[in-house]
Amino acid sequence: MKIAILGGGNLGTAIAEGIINSGFCQAADITVTKRQTATLKHLADLGCNVYSDNVKAVKNSDIIILAVKPYNYQIVIDEVKAALNTKKHVLVSVITGVWINDLQKAIAKKLAVVRAMPNTAIAIQQSMTCIAAQDANHEQIEYIRNLFNQLGRTVVIDEQLMDAATVLGACGTAYAMRYIRANIQGGIEIGFDAKTASLIAAQTVLGAAELLIKTDSHPEKEIDKVTTPKGCTIAGLNEMEHQGFSSSLIQGINASYKKITK
Numbered sequence: 001m002k003i004a005i006l007g008g009g010n011l012g013t014a015i016a017e018g019i020i021n022s023g024f025c026q027a028a029d030i031t032v033t034k035r036q037t038a039t040l041k042h043l044a045d046l047g048c049n050v051y052s053d054n055v056k057a058v059k060n061s062d063i064i065i066l067a068v069k070p071y072n073y074q075i076v077i078d079e080v081k082a083a084l085n086t087k088k089h090v091l092v093s094v095i096t097g098v099w100i101n102d103l104q105k106a107i108a109k110k111l112a113v114v115r116a117m118p119n120t121a122i123a124i125q126q127s128m129t130c131i132a133a134q135d136a137n138h139e140q141i142e143y144i145r146n147l148f149n150q151l152g153r154t155v156v157i158d159e160q161l162m163d164a165a166t167v168l169g170a171c172g173t174a175y176a177m178r179y180i181r182a183n184i185q186g187g188i189e190i191g192f193d194a195k196t197a198s199l200i201a202a203q204t205v206l207g208a209a210e211l212l213i214k215t216d217s218h219p220e221k222e223i224d225k226v227t228t229p230k231g232c233t234i235a236g237l238n239e240m241e242h243q244g245f246s247s248s249l250i251q252g253i254n255a256s257y258k259k260i261t262k
């Protein structure tokens, strides 16, 4: 299978790099497009095809990953729709807030369309990618899922949950960063230099996440292991809750969701 990535920006280039690093396919089988291709030199050096002709990229590929900003998708679809072939192509859109029906209407064909919602950790092959599909067969969905499995973990969801997936999975990277930053600020206040506090905070969060994923455990079970009776962990946790810690996170998630669905 040959893969075209239309829109070689942050996400598009990260996907290309991840696919090459994972060995999922040869660099020569990947095409990345952008209007000005100067910033894609590193991909060309790796062996990818890099150019600005979206139609040529579509004609030369089987899987078309659309990775432009939401306000640019219509222009790109108008440009390539005549070249899209329902018997050959699968369109994968990573665009926030654009529904499969919108894409199929814009294409004016019943093309197999898959929506994927990754996060920025895709750059280091640690994305959580939620996938939803329409008019794609089992084989096509499994191929796309396998592609994104090279770039982290995947889950197939109903498209109705795509906004929720965007909030929890993609905005979630920013929430986690803010949590880590707060830990760094607290860590400095209790004595660490910024660099050491950053390492301790980030590795501790990584370890906590891995504990949950690798042992299929529940957060509260792991908290029980850390909280010594009358100890400092429970004192800190309870104070955080008195200050509205869990409630503020839940309200933030709801605010993001309201914004994306309005």
Ligand SMILES: NC(=O)C1=CN([C@@H]2O[C@H](COP(=O)(O)OP(=O)(O)OC[C@H]3O[C@@H](n4cnc5c(N)ncnc54)[C@H](O)[C@@H]3O)[C@@H](O)[C@H]2O)C=CC1
Binding pocket: 006, 007, 008, 009, 010, 011, 012, 033, 034, 035, 036, 054, 067, 068, 069, 070, 072, 075, 076, 094, 095, 096, 117, 118, 119, 120, 170
């Ligand atoms: N940043 C994030 O955390 C996430 C972003 N997304 C979605 O992914 C999409 C891409 O996001 P980013 O990579 O962050 O944006 P970006 O702005 O870095 O990349 C978009 C690229 O498309 C190129 N482009 C614009 N018009 C084009 C055209 N006609 N032909 C070819 N290339 C064209 C731009 O030059 C730019 O390099 C967006 O729709 C966004 O909603 C999805 C999940 C997470």
Ligand SMILES: O=C(O)[C@@H]1CCC=N1
Binding pocket: 096, 166, 170, 171
């Ligand atoms: O903030 C946003 O609108 C997008 C959605 C997912 C990540 N960034």
